[in-house]
Amino acid sequence: MTPALSVRNLRIEIPTRHGVLTAIDDLSFDIAAGEVLGMVGESGAGKSITGSAVIGLLEPPGRVAGGEIHLAGERIDHLPPDRMRRIRGKRIGMIFQDPLTSLNPLYRIGDQLVETIMTHQRMTTGEARDKARKLLEEVGIPAAKTRLSSYPHQFSGGMRQRVVIALALAADPELVIADEPTTALDVSVQAQIIALLKQLCAERGAAVMLITHDMGVIAETADRVCVLYAGRLAELGPVRGVVKLPQHPYTIGLMAAIPSLTGDPDKPLAQIPGSMPRLGTIPDGCAFNPRCDYRFPPCTTERPVAYAAGTSQAACLLHAPEFSRVAPAETLKAADAAGIRLPKPAGEAVR
Amino acid sequence: MTVAGEVVETETVNSGKPLVEVKGLRRVFDLSKPWLNRMIEREGRILLTAVDGVDFAIKEGETYALVGESGSGKSTIAKMAVGLLPPSAGSIMIDGTDVWGKKSQDTERRMRRKIQMIFQDPFASLNPRWRVGAIIAEPISAFGLISDPQDRAARVGELLSLVGLDPRDGQKFPHEFSGGQRQRIAIARALASEPKFIVCDEPTSALDVSVQAQVLNLLRDLQERLGLTYLFISHNLAVVRHVATRVGVLYLGRLVEEAPARDLFAAPQHPYTKMLLEAVPDIDMEGKDRQSIAGEIPNPITPPPGCHFHPRCPVRRVECDVKIPLPLPVGDATVRCHLFDPSP
Numbered sequence: 187m188t189p190a191l192s193v194r195n196l197r198i199e200i201p202t203r204h205g206v207l208t209a210i211d212d213l214s215f216d217i218a219a220g221e222v223l224g225m226v227g228e229s230g231a232g233k234s235i236t237g238s239a240v241i242g243l244l245e246p247p248g249r250v251a252g253g254e255i256h257l258a259g260e261r262i263d264h265l266p267p268d269r270m271r272r273i274r275g276k277r278i279g280m281i282f283q284d285p286l287t288s289l290n291p292l293y294r295i296g297d298q299l300v301e302t303i304m305t306h307q308r309m310t311t312g313e314a315r316d317k318a319r320k321l322l323e324e325v326g327i328p329a330a331k332t333r334l335s336s337y338p339h340q341f342s343g344g345m346r347q348r349v350v351i352a353l354a355l356a357a358d359p360e361l362v363i364a365d366e367p368t369t370a371l372d373v374s375v376q377a378q379i380i381a382l383l384k385q386l387c388a389e390r391g392a393a394v395m396l397i398t399h400d401m402g403v404i405a406e407t408a409d410r411v412c413v414l415y416a417g418r419l420a421e422l423g424p425v426r427g428v429v430k431l432p433q434h435p436y437t438i439g440l441m442a443a444i445p446s447l448t449g450d451p452d453k454p455l456a457q458i459p460g461s462m463p464r465l466g467t468i469p470d471g472c473a474f475n476p477r478c479d480y481r482f483p484p485c486t487t488e489r490p491v492a493y494a495a496g497t498s499q500a501a502c503l504l505h506a507p508e509f510s511r512v513a514p515a516e517t518l519k520a521a522d523a524a525g526i527r528l529p530k531p532a533g534e535a536v537r
Numbered sequence: 538m539t540v541a542g543e544v545v546e547t548e549t550v551n552s553g554k555p556l557v558e559v560k561g562l563r564r565v566f567d568l569s570k571p572w573l574n575r576m577i578e579r580e581g582r583i584l585l586t587a588v589d590g591v592d593f594a595i596k597e598g599e600t601y602a603l604v605g606e607s608g609s610g611k612s613t614i615a616k617m618a619v620g621l622l623p624p625s626a627g628s629i630m631i632d633g634t635d636v637w638g639k640k641s642q643d644t645e646r647r648m649r650r651k652i653q654m655i656f657q658d659p660f661a662s663l664n665p666r667w668r669v670g671a672i673i674a675e676p677i678s679a680f681g682l683i684s685d686p687q688d689r690a691a692r693v694g695e696l697l698s699l700v701g702l703d704p705r706d707g708q709k710f711p712h713e714f715s716g717g718q719r720q721r722i723a724i725a726r727a728l729a730s731e732p733k734f735i736v737c738d739e740p741t742s743a744l745d746v747s748v749q750a751q752v753l754n755l756l757r758d759l760q761e762r763l764g765l766t767y768l769f770i771s772h773n774l775a776v777v778r779h780v781a782t783r784v785g786v787l788y789l790g791r792l793v794e795e796a797p798a799r800d801l802f803a804a805p806q807h808p809y810t811k812m813l814l815e816a817v818p819d820i821d822m823e824g825k826d827r828q829s830i831a832g833e834i835p836n837p838i839t840p841p842p843g844c845h846f847h848p849r850c851p852v853r854r855v856e857c858d859v860k861i862p863l864p865l866p867v868g869d870a871t872v873r874c875h876l877f878d879p880s881p
C-alpha cells in the first residue's frame with residue numbers, strides 16, 4: 187500500500203550571507219494511513235522545518251534543495267503555488283502550537299469553519315454550517331450551535347485548540363501535521379487534547395505527523411518515532427523500541443535525561459555533555475560524535491546512514507557491520523551494556 | 538549590634554527554624570475600568586485574587602517547590618518573595634526580616650543581598666549589550682562587595698567556573714551562548730551577591746531536555762556546596778520530584794496541598810494533586826490508564842464558590858460548593874479538602 191506521506195532523501199537549505207546552511211540533510215521517512223509518526227528533537231533540530239516543507243510553506247530563503255515528498259504516491263514538492271494551495275487545507279490539515287495565533291480574532295468561529303469547508307468542498311452555506319456544528323460537537327465543544335457565533339477570545343486555551351483541530355479536520359484530510367499542539371496548554375488539558383486528536387484521526391484514517399519536543403507526549407500518542415539531531419535522522423522506529431530500548435547513543439542520552447515519576451529522585455539526572463551544534467558548525471562524520479560516549483575513530487570522518495538496529499533504524503556507526511568490527515572491545519562492551527544491539531558478526535554477547 | 542545579630546542568626550539556624558516564612562499571603566489585582574467608565578457603564582469593580590491566604594515555610598538548605606497550572610498564582614508569589622510586587626495582605630519573613638516591613642536602609646540592603654532570582658527565559662533576562670563579565674559583576678558592585686577591579690574580575694572568573702563555564706567566557710556577549718549556557722550565566726549572576734535564598738521561576742522550561750538535566754544537576758550541586766535555599770516554581774511535576782524537599786500545590790491562588798516531596802508523589806491526598814499526577818504523560822509506557830480529566834481551570838476573576846476545585850472534582854460532596862475548606866493536617870501534609878474534615 188502506498189504510504190499517506192513519503193519523504194525521500196529530503197534536503198533543505200537556507201542560503202545566508204555566511205554561506206548555505208543545511209537545515210535538513212538526507213532525511214527519509216514514511217507515514218502510513220491511520221498512523222501517527224512522532225517527530226522529536228531539540229529546538230533547532232529541524233522538526234518544524236520538515237513540517238513546513240511538507241505543506242510547501244518553507245519560509246524564504248529556505249528551499250527544498252533535494253529529495254522528494256510524495257502525498258499518497260503523488261509528488262508534491264515541486265508543485266506550483268496554486269496547485270499546492272488546493273492541497274493545503276484539503277488534503278493536508280495543520281495544527282499549530284498557539285491556538286490564539288492560528289485563529290482570526292476578528293471573525294466568529296462558525297464563519298471561519300464555514301469558509302474553510304466551502305473553500306474545499308462543494309456545499310451550500312446551510313450545509314457547511316451544519317457540518318461546522320457537527321465538527322464542533324465532535325471535538326467536544328458543549329452547546330456547539332450557540333458557540334458557532336462566538337469569537338476566538340471567548341474560548342479558553344484548551345477549547346480554542348479544539349476549534350483548531352476542527353478546522354484542520356474540516357475537509358477530511360489524508361494527512362494532519364500537528365506542530366507542538368499541546369505545548370501552550372496546561373498539563374490537565376494537554377491529556378484531553380492528545381486523546382481527542384488521536385481518536386479523531388484514527389476514526390478518519392488520517393495519517394498524523396506529530397511534531398513535539400516532549401517525549402512523554404510521543405510515548406502516549408505515536409506509533410512510530412523519528413528522532414532528529416542537527417537536521418539529520420538519528421533513529422527511526424516503533425515507539426516502544428525507541429523509548430524502551432533506544433539504539434542511537436543520542437536517544438539513549440535523551441531518554442535518560444528526562445525526569446520521570448518513577449526511579450530514584452535523589453540520584454542526579456543523567457546528562458549529555460555540551461549542546462547540539464548550530465547549523466554551519468556541524469562536525470565532520472557523525473553530527474553527535476563530540477558528545478558521544480561510544481565514539482571510536484571512524485565517527486569523526488565517516489558520515490553514518492540509517493542502519494538496521496534492533497526493531498529500529500539508527501544512524502550510528504556501531505550498527506554498521508563494517509565499522510563495528512574495528513571498534514575497540516571496551517566500546518563494544520559498554521555499548522552492549524547500554525542495550526545497543528550490535529550487528530551479529532561483531533558482538534557474540536548479543537542474543 | 539552586628540555581632541549580637543549574627544549570634545542570634547546562628548542560633549536560629551541551629552534550632553532548625555525556617556529561613557523563609559510566608560504567612561497569610563494574599564494579592565488582589567484590580568482589573569476594573571477607570572472610575573468614569575464605571576460610572577457611565579454602571580459596572581462594579583473587577584478584582585482578581587491571584588494569591589489567597591498562602592502559608593508555607595522553607596528550612597535552610599532545602600528546596601520548596603510550588604506547582605500549579607497557569608493562573609494558579611505561582612509567579613505572583615515568586616515576585617512578592619523577592620520584593621518586586623507588594624502583597625495585599627500577609628507577610629514574608631526571610632532570615633528574620635520582613636521583606637515588605639518598614640526597616641532601615643541598611644537592613645534593607647543586607648536583606649536584598651540574601652535574595653536572588655533566576656528567571657525562565659535566559660534570552661530575555663540577560664542584557665544583550667553587556668559582556669557576560671559585566672553582567673555577573675553588577676551585583677558585586679551594586680552591593681559594594683569587592684571594590685578592587687582586579688579582585689572583582691577574579692571573582693567573576695571564579696563564579697563562571699563554579700557554574701561550569703570557562704573564566705574567559707566573561708569577555709563574550711550573551712548571544713554567543715546557547716540557551717543552557719545562558720541559564721548558567723544567569724545562575725552565576727544570582728550567586729554573585731552570595732545569597733542565601735534563590736527564587737527559581739521555571740528555570741528549565743525554556744530549555745531542551747538534555748540541557749534541562751544539566752541545569753537541574755547544577756542547581757542541586759550548588760545547593761549542596763553552598764547551602765542554598767531554593768523556592769522552585771514549576772508546572773512540571775517530574776522536574777519537581779527531582780529537586781524538591783517539600784512541595785506546595787496551588788490551585789487558583791490557594792495552596793490545596795502541602796507535603797514533603799516523597800509523600801506527595803507516593804501518596805497524593807487532594808483530588809487535584811491526584812489529577813495532576815495522573816495527567817503526566819507516561820514515559821515509562823507501563824500502560825498506565827490515563828484518566829481523562831474533565832474541564833479546565835476556571836476564570837480566576839469569577840472562581841467557583843466554596844472549594845475552587847469542586848466543578849472538576851470526582852469526589853465532590855454537598856458542602857464543597859458552599860464552604861471554603863480549611864487547611865487540615867493529614868500525616869506530614871496539610872490538605873485543603875472537605876474529604877478530610879472530621880466533622881461531617
